[in-house]
Amino acid sequence: MIFYDCATAPSPRRARMFIAEKGLEIETRQISIADREQLSDAFLAINPRATVPVLVTDEGDTLTENVAIATYLDARFPDRPLLGTTPSEEAQIMMWSAIAEGQGGAPVAETLRNSNPAMKGRALPGPANFEQIPELANRGLARVKLFFGTLDRQLQGRDFLTGDNFTYADITAFVFVDFARIIKQRIPEELTAATDWYARIKARPSAGL
């Protein structure tokens, strides 16, 4: 297998944490988004969508979405499951990862990409160029604040998003909460359940990679 990573971006960090938590070692190649290497002919031949992470599997599949990489690795290497072991657990984990993507990750990305001068003309990932929309940056900021509240409510009485076990859902939410620093947002300290959860995950070795 080959894992295409980028040390500075949140989406590949999700796959990197997942691989580490599974205890797997996979040959890794860095793609520098700062150098626009994801738009190079060499990388577009691997992933025409021009995004990382990418996992090329032993079967020869090219997986370009975090949910696909997680699904593949958890099914192929069932030790240390991160996607649950019962229908109920599996569903809750997929649900909370999707909520964290849509209500946490998407707004952070909208704010960053539509306000950062370095991303002018690159307001969306992918091979096509889109102009920035300043109102979208403002809307993203409002939504990230709502997301912190959503997290805190779910974490009342729970160590992790779906219960007693650390899972893929926690990876997704943690990575986007951590990345929100780039738009100067962090969990308000009065949200103690979410603040404690964040500290709990930050302390895991996989979070320091």
Added chain:
Amino acid sequence: MIFYDCATAPSPRRARMFIAEKGLEIETRQISIADREQLSDAFLAINPRATVPVLVTDEGDTLTENVAIATYLDARFPDRPLLGTTPSEEAQIMMWSAIAEGQGGAPVAETLRNSNPAMKGRALPGPANFEQIPELANRGLARVKLFFGTLDRQLQGRDFLTGDNFTYADITAFVFVDFARIIKQRIPEELTAATDWYARIKARPSAGL
């Protein structure tokens, strides 16, 4: 189990098709988005996110995301699998459903919600109100056209998005392609692989529900 549906909206249609393709019969309640019933106190007590579909399971879980409903039902009722039976199949199906959501469903929704006068002040689903952003409607239109090309390239030499079998990925992509009529977009007829795929799925009984 109880399935909260809305006959006019694309997201619950995905779950409705999934349930039908699994051959399941689940007690169903209609939530009228036209009447803003999703924002009623009674429904907010079920799903504070104010979205459909929702599946309340026999274990008592409230599942509010399509990926969670599909994951639960396919794990609990393994006959007629729609999420694959090998790590490679499972990953490809999750990948293509995620691509269809992000590159097809999201742009259609952005265009509709940011241009339709009836959705003024309701540019996003959920309990919070957001104003329309006209540039986002234009951007969505451009992205939907790109998505039709993505679909057509993937369907070269394949009957369904991930190979020989109809899956959850086809449901996701079909529902959003079909819903694009609301922003007056359809697969260009010169994209014959995508056009044929669309006709193939449209002919399934589950597409008529």
